[in-house]
Every structure is written in C-alpha cells, then in structure tokens.
Amino acid sequence: MKHISLKIIVSFGLLLCFSCKPITSIVQGTPITNSKASQEKPYVILISLDGFRWDYVERFQPPNMVNFIKNGVQAESLIPAFPSKTFPNHYTIATGMYPENHGIIGNSFYSYKKNKLYRLGNRETVEDGTFYKGTPIWVAAEKENMVSASFFFVGTEADIQGIHPSYYYTFDNSIKNEVRVQQALDWLALPVKKRPHLITMYFSDMDNTGHDFGPSNDEKLKETLFALDKHLGDLFRGVTKSGLPINIIIVSDHGMADIPVSKYLPIENIENNELYTTLNNGAIVNIHPKKNVTIDSVYTYLKRKEQNFKIYKTEETPGFEYTPKNKDWGTIQVLPNHGYYFSSNRGIEIRKQQKHTTFGVHGYDPKQKDMHGIFYANGPAFKNGFLVPSVKNIHIYPVMSKILGLEIPNDIDGDLNEINSVLNTPD
Template sequence: MRKIIYVLFLFISAAIISSCKTRANLNDTSSLTVNSKASEAKPYLILVSLDGFRWDYVERFKPPHLTSFIKNGVKAESLIPSFPSKTFPNHYTIATGMYPEHHGILGNSFYSYEKNVIYKIGNRDMVEDGSFYGGTPIWVQADKADMVTASYFFVGSEADVQGIRPTYYKRYDGSVKNEVRVAQALQWLKLPAKERPHLITLYFSDMDDIGHRFSPNNNEKIKKALFDLDETLGNLFKGVKETGLPVNIIIVSDHGMTAIPVKNYIPIESIKNDDLFLTISNGAIVNIYPKDKTKIDSIYNYLKKKETNFKVYKTENTPGFEYVPKNKNWGAIQVLPDLGYYFTKQTSIETMNSKNPNAVFGVHGYDTSFKDMHGIFYANGPAFKNGYVMPSVKNIHIYPLMCDILGLPIPGDIDGKLIEMQGVLKSKE
C-alpha cells in the first residue's frame, strides 16, 4: 500500500512540475525560431528596462557601474515618455515605436469598446492576449527576419502579438531574483550560434517599487535600492564582456517619479457616477466613458462643476498628448488632477492616513512636460560612440534605433524616427 501511495505521489508531483514548466514557458520547443545565416552575422542587443528610474538618479547618487557604463557610452539628458506616463503604455511604446494612441495599450487599465471589457494589467488572460496589442514589437520584427529573440520580462512579450512571442520568454513573476534574470541572459548568450538570441530584453522593477513606497525624495532608500541594482547591472556588464560577442546594451526606463503627500490624494469616488458613465482611473488621468453618447456635453458640465484640484476636458482638448487623441478607447472625457494631486480609492486614502497622515509617496502618469516624469536612455557597445551626450529624446525613437543596430527593416507605420537617434551611433564604415 505504501508503495502504491509513493508511486502515486511521484506521478502527481511529476504532473505538477510538468504543468508549472509549461506555464512558465509557453513555447512549443519543436517549432522554435533559429537564426538564419544572415542573422548569425548580426550584432547582439540587450534592452534593459529599469522601471521608474528617474532621469536624475545617476547624477544624484553616482552608482559606480552605471556611471562607468555612461562615461564609456552614450546618454540622453533624459528620456521623454509618452502621455500618460504610466508603465504599460510606455514599455509597449519603447517596444513598438508607436504612441499609445496607435499601439492600443492606453493605460495600465482602459476600456476596450471592441471587446467590451476593461483591460487590466493584473488580469493574466488579458496581458497574454495578443489581440490587445497593436504594432510590431521589436522581438516580432526580429522573428520575421529569422532572428532568435529572448525576454526575461517586458510588456507585451508574453502575448501572441501577430501570433508571435519571443523565441524564449518568461511569464512575469516579480519574485524572481535579479541575479537569476541576469544569469539566464548570460546563459542565452552561451547557446550555439543557431539558437543564440540576438535580442534579449530584461526588466527590473526595483526603482519603481522603492519610489512608490518612499517617494523619489527619500535619499537613503533610493540610494540603497539604486546601489543594489547597480551591482546587478555590473554583473551583467562583466558577464557580457566575457562572452567576447559584439553585444550592445541599451538601458531605458518607462517613466520617472514625483512625490505626493497623503493629503493630496483625491478619492476617485468623488467624481464617479455609475448611472451616467464608466470611470477608469490611472491616478494621474481618469478616463470617462459615457453610457449614453448623446449625454457627453451634460456629463462634461456635470464634472466641470465638481472641479477641485483637478480639471475636466473633452478628450480631443486634453493637454499632455503629443497629438490630438482620436482612439475611442480613451473615452469621451478626461479628468486630470492638478500637478501634485493624484486620484485613488477612498479606502486606500483611509489606510494611508491610519498608518501615517504625514507620509509621502511616489507617483507618475502626468504630462511629460513635467521633468519629474522623465526617465533614462543610456547605451554602450560596439555600435555606440564613447562619452556622447544628447539632448532629451522621446521614447518613440528607440525602436528604429534598435532595428538599425540589428539590421532589421523599420516598419513604415511607426511614430519614431531613426534620424532622432542616429547621433549616438558610430559611423558605419
């Protein structure tokens, strides 16, 4: 009887492990992309995202590995995110070279008229549903050219965009240690040439996590997180150098961070009216979706009368956008808190007040003319100049730069322009 139970235990354990492995990597290994001969001859590129890394952190704290990386490479004064300056829209803008208006990921949450659902970043089925994601992410563009790609996390990399995912990829799990992510990237670079990824994406949330929790003004906490992350990046730089491969590294962030005291949070319930409209809050921008399109004007006037530390706009007149927004999934009306204020749930405000009414937290999402929202662009490798500094640049322009480095055609429908970034590259002989 004990033997039967033991055998059953082994069988069930094996099934569970198999299931976990399948969920951790959804690729069909029998049909993985392999490098063409032309792709094998191309350079390598690692795209590193440091979520929430504000433009001034390196100058303020001087972490040694990043400081050296920049000194011997290139940097922009800052990286200008797309509005709204939130995580999902901007990561996917970096990946596609398109404004959120065009690639369709308008916020961390938004309503989709086409699907009649609310997209939420916490919903795994939606995050992995490629039909939400427009454009051609850089890993999809590479795959179309028979180039192997890999991703240890990046927005969109888990979704079957145009039916394609990176050759090797991981489902997002924030508990995975940074050193594990770096070790895997280096292992990928040790694969045989035919299987070795020429594009790798990596994602680290450390600075966003600490910035939200303690605000970007907490020098002690920010510096500690930054130096820990810098050590991780130093190991990546060292490991890449030891491969002897022509690897270029681009380091970006999706947005910056600004400080908000508890007293400046606005309860989202103060503007909600479920009978008249659907309200979706991304904190620094609230999308309003009228239930009756003939009542847009009356809803607008209703909300205008409530203005207190926030402003109400019809979507086409909303400040912050680099274009006139026409994507219907924005909703017909936008509510923007004044700079220094932020929408959240009443229960969250009560919790914060109960713990420390004088606390200060970090937030983002505002108009990108506010420099606290700016992120970083650093790069180093054989394709890049040494010691070159360029003015602040929009994140839409990173995609065509990556295409150029990897020798990929640049899609004609993107918003980014290669000419905006060409100054960082060495002259091609």
C-alpha cells in the same frame, strides 16, 4: 511592468494572478533558429529599469552605471509618452508608436472593439495579443528568423501577431535579479543557431521604492539603487567576458513625483455609475458616458465638481502630442492638477496608516521633468562618452532596428534621424 501589484496598495494581490513558472514559447509550433544572415548580426540587450528617474544616477553615483555611461552614450533624459504610465510606455519603447496607435493606452482601459476591459493584473487580457497593435521589436526579429528572448517586458507574454519571443518568462516579480542576470548570460552562451540576438529585461526595484517612499527619499533610493547596480555590474562583466558584439540599451518608462497623502483625491467623489463609467489611472481618468447620455451633460456635471482637478473633452486634453482619436480613451478626461493624484478611499486610508506621509506617483504630462526617465547605451554600435539632449522614447525602436539590421516599419511614430547621432555609423 508597472503591474499595479508592484506598487504599494494600488496593486494589492496582483502577484496572485502571476505564475512563477517559466515558459518557453515555440513560435508557430516550430522551434526557431537563427538564419545564416541573423547569425552574423550584432546583439542588443534592452533593459528597462522601471520608474528610474532621469536624475538618479547623477544624485547617487552608482559605480557600475556611472562607468557604463562614461564609456557609452546618454541622453539628458528620456521623454515618455502621455500618460506617463508603465504599460503604455513600455509598449511604446517596444514598438516606436504612441499609445494612441499601438492600443495600450493605459494600465487599465476599455476596448470598444473587443467590448472588454484590459487590466494589467488580468492574466487573460495581458496575454491576449489582439489588444496589442504595431510590431514590437521581438516580433520583427522573429519574423526575420532572428531568435529573441525576454525576462519580462510588457507584451512579451502575449501572442502578438501569433508570435512570442523564442524564450520568455511569465511575469513573477519574486524572481531575484541575480537569476534574471544569469539567465541572460546563459542565453548568450547558447549555440549560435539558438542564441538570441535580442534580449529584453525588466527590473522594478527603483519603481517599487519610488512608489513606497517617494523620489526624494535619498536613503531608501540609494540603498535600492546600489543593490540593483551590483546586479547590473555582474551583467556588464558577463557580457564583456562573452566576447560577443553586444550592445546594451538601458531605459526607463517614466520618472516619479512626490505626493503627500493629503493630496490624494478620492476617485469616489467623481464617480456616477448612472451617467458614465470611470476608469482611473491616477493621473488621468477616462470617462465613458452611458448609452443615451450626452457628452455635454457629463462634461457639465463634472465641470461643477472641479477642485484640484480639471475636466477636458478628450480631443482638447493637454499632455498629448497629437489630437487623440482612439475611441478607447473615452470622450472626457479628468486630470488632477500636478501634485495631486486620484486613488480609492481604501487606498488613501491604507497610505494614512503608513509611518511616512509622502509617496511616489507618475502619469502626468511629460512636460513635467520629474516624469522623465533614462536612456543610456554602451557597445560597439554606440559612440563613447557621448551626450545628447532629452529624447522621446518613440525613437528607441528605430535605433534597435538599425543595429539588428531589421527593417524599420513605415507606420511608426519614431524617427531614426532624431537619435542616430548616438551611433558610431549613423548613416
């Protein structure tokens, strides 16, 4: 989860909003058990390594991940949806839908339907299932009487369609990785009726380091990666020891780009509370004109300010693979040039006080390769030693559905045909 609190500065104090108390959800007031049909199905563990750029494994050769990939499948990279931010892309992976359609269009955005601002640091909005459209994979599983579990994943804390995973935790990034790994193994050791066939997990280590030091700081990245790799190795070994038909899918929500502090743009320079509301997501700024203020007048006003950024009417904004029509985007978008990033004056000043001068950011057009993440998979459902070209993250959902024997919704943007070559039995 790219809880801004996980990033340096931008999310100062967010952890104060999060409880560390684990919560077990009882769906519809009744403890769910696996149906007889579900008990016969394979298992899927979906692991998100937040901010894990496509080239990190090749660069640093973490032993457990290298072995995992060698005996499984990998894509050259995983292509995020635009904007390449955490909340939109985690929920895209979970639903197979573009942000335009699943509704979580940014880490922060304004919902016209609810007349409310969604912020990833606001516990009330994060847990409000009415913000989340589509049918995330855990909801699909629970509807089919298949037990699911989550140790953090965007959306799992919300009552989407009135449903949570059977077991889930409220986000608390202070919980150690070894605790998360052990919980997953404990879930897999439950009696067959209570054992989750879908487990989602989240690790922010590489994102935290990437933001703090940038994706070119080999020393810091390698140190973080090898510590994470050790915990993943413990999980891999525990899964093997269980003897269960478990398939592990490892993904990331986006990559990371180096940005020197000199190229941060003060968001205050384009704010005008009399004309419009500004919602800043760093690499994209949503502009919502005030009542009785025309789009053209705002466009003209902002166009005169262009310097290291560009102004677009929403339907003409580059980066989208479709013409954006969701009203929540706002009518105008401000995009910094690649290599620049919007922040507050306060955030910029805090960065200037650091010993180093380069930081990591993301959110740009996915055509930029440094925004790409990872897709690795291993288990009985997958081929061995198999490489595919870069794949869009919208296609992961139908693969998970196929493995778990769940119906693939007709309204998703993902297509099983785009990725089913990774499966042992693609037909």
